[in-house]
Amino acid sequence: MFESTTTSSHFLTADSACSSSDHEQAMEYLFSRINYERIQPQGKPAKVFRLERMQKLLDMIGNPQTEIPVVHIAGTKGKGSTAVMVAEILKRAGYRTGLFTSPHISKYEERIQVDGIMLSAKSLVNLIKQMQKAAEQMEQLPESMPPTFFEMTTAIAWLYFIQKKVDVAVMEVGLGGRLDSTNICKPVLTIITNISYDHTAILGETLPEIAREKGGIIKEGIPVICGIQNEAPLSVIQQICKERSALLIQRGKDFSYTFQAPIVNEASLDRQEEFRQIDVDVSGRCWDKIPVPLAGRHQEENAAIAVAAADSLRQLGWGISKEAVQQGMQSVRLPVRIELMQTEPTIIIDAAHNDASIKQLIETLASEKKQKRHLVFATSRDKDVQSMLELLLPAFDSVILTQYLGNPRALPVEDLVSFASSIDNRHYHIAKTPFDAWQIAQQLVSKPDLLCITGSFFIAAEMRELVIQSIQEKE
Known part of the structure; x- marks a missing residue:
């Protein structure tokens, strides 16, 4: 099952009356900060990421984070999907809900939403100006390092949520958790989706x-x-919960789910999400007929975690009905998570960027009966390229290797070819840019075929814009 996209970006925006020059200048200032989404941090995490710096920044703006209850979400994979699910459930339950996620796909404003609506360009410009003053004051303090891009972004989210008088904020961790700038908050519930290998040089x-x-x-x-199933990392989480007197609600012990097989042909992609459901049991409390509209069996795991979160919030006194959970889950949409862009040919874009997510992608695509399978792949310098390619190459008939342009972390396509050739000495199509990759793909792919674009959030975002533009031109 895939969620089909045509020209929609899946994001709603508030009134964005703002001069383009003001917006451009504000964004230029923000992106001029140290940005660890664009550069690889050097040194041990404690030396690179400092909560003291984030706390000083929050002090400068009045500590808005102390006024908002939070659902705080970490995990190697699935945390973005789970965050959107929890936010949709809370919104449907009648709570004004802030959502903070990263990275963005098409535009920065996607990162900060209230009830599914992005902050406007005008609001963003005003908030950046406010943060600029705070950052300048902070930089005057003795031995004070300037706040980073992500620290500024997190603070902007807090200010916006206060402005919009949210009842609750769902905050996705940017990297790791312990030293992440989102970790200065007052959670009512914490979620850890799973643990696998990623960012090993840092974490x-x-x-x-x-x-x-x-x-x-x-x-x-x-x-x-906690959705962790592997005993080694799970034992660490259990120990931390014991040390901090935190009730652990563990998948497989305290909650579980049962998949309800769809009643339509598995090969059909049209509106299949209406029939794909799970039943979730949380300590004997049954949440049945929960829709799972996002593709992949792993999204059932994320959905079960989101339902367990809703159950826990309900036990804490939050007014969340089964209908709110069902309606919230039914409305979940999320770009570049095994996203179906079109059929004939089938075009899938997925942001998989580590072994675990690549395995899930291949498993999901396995049931698709297509004449030929084509891959567009690009990734980042700091990823386990060899392992990802070893998983991907056997699953595709042709491979286009490229590199994304918008981030200096991109692995040069020449290096990517070397990795691929060491695994399988087949012919590879080489594209210097995503645009070139898309041109090659359009020549290779026929209507009965499947094209998959994956390897990074960044290649997914850049190729998605090209695919949407192509679809629009054909309409």
Whole structure:
């Protein structure tokens, strides 16, 4: 099952009356900050990421984070999908809900939403001006480092949520958890989706080390929803919860789900999400007929975690009905998560960027009966390129290797060819840019075929714009 997209970006925006020059200048200032989405941090996390710096910045703007209850979400994969699911459920339950996620796909404003609507360009410009003053004051303090791009972005989200008088904010961790700028907050519930290998140079090279970083968001006495199945990282989370007197609600022990097989042909892609459901049991409380509109069996796991979160909030006194959960889940839409852009040919875009998410992508595509399968792949310098290609190459008949343009972390296509050739010495199509890759793909792919674009959020975002433009031109 895939969620079909034509020309929609899946994001709603508020009134955005703002001069383009003001917006351009504001964004230029923001992106001039140190940005670890664009450069690889050097050194140990404690030296690179400093919560003291984030706290000083929040002090400068009046500590808005202390006024908003938070659902705080970490995990190697699935945290973005789970965050959107939880936010939709809360919105349908009648709560004014802020949502903070990263990275963005098409435009920066996607990162900060209230009830599914992005902040406007005008609001963003005003908030950046406000943050600029705070940053300048902070930089005058003795031995003070300037706030980073992500720290500024997190602070902007807090200010916007206060302006919009949200009842609750769903905050997705940017990287790790313990030292992430979102970790200065007052959660009512903490979620850790899963633990696998990613960002090992920063978070650690073993699963327990990574778990210790992500488990750093666990707060004293605050319940934790945990989807981890691997015993080694799970034991770390269990120990942290014990140390901090945090109730652990664990998948497989305290909650589980049952998949309800769709009653339509599995090969059909049209509106299949209406028939794909799970039943979730949380400590004997049944949440049945929960829709799962996002593609992939792994999204059932994310949905079960979101439902367990709703159940926990309800036990804490939040007014969340089964109807709100069902309606919220039914309305979930999320770009570049095994996103179906069109059929004939089938075009799938997915932001998979580590072994675990690549495996899930291949598993989801396995049931698609297509004449030929074509891959467009690009990734980042700091990823395990060899492992991802070893998984992907056997699953595709032709491969287009390229590199994204909008971020200096891109692995040069020449290096990518070297990796691929060491695994399988077949012919590779080489494209210097996403535009060139799309031109090659259009020549290779026929109506009965499947084209998959993956390897990074950044290649997914850049190629998605090209695909949407092409679809619009044909309409």
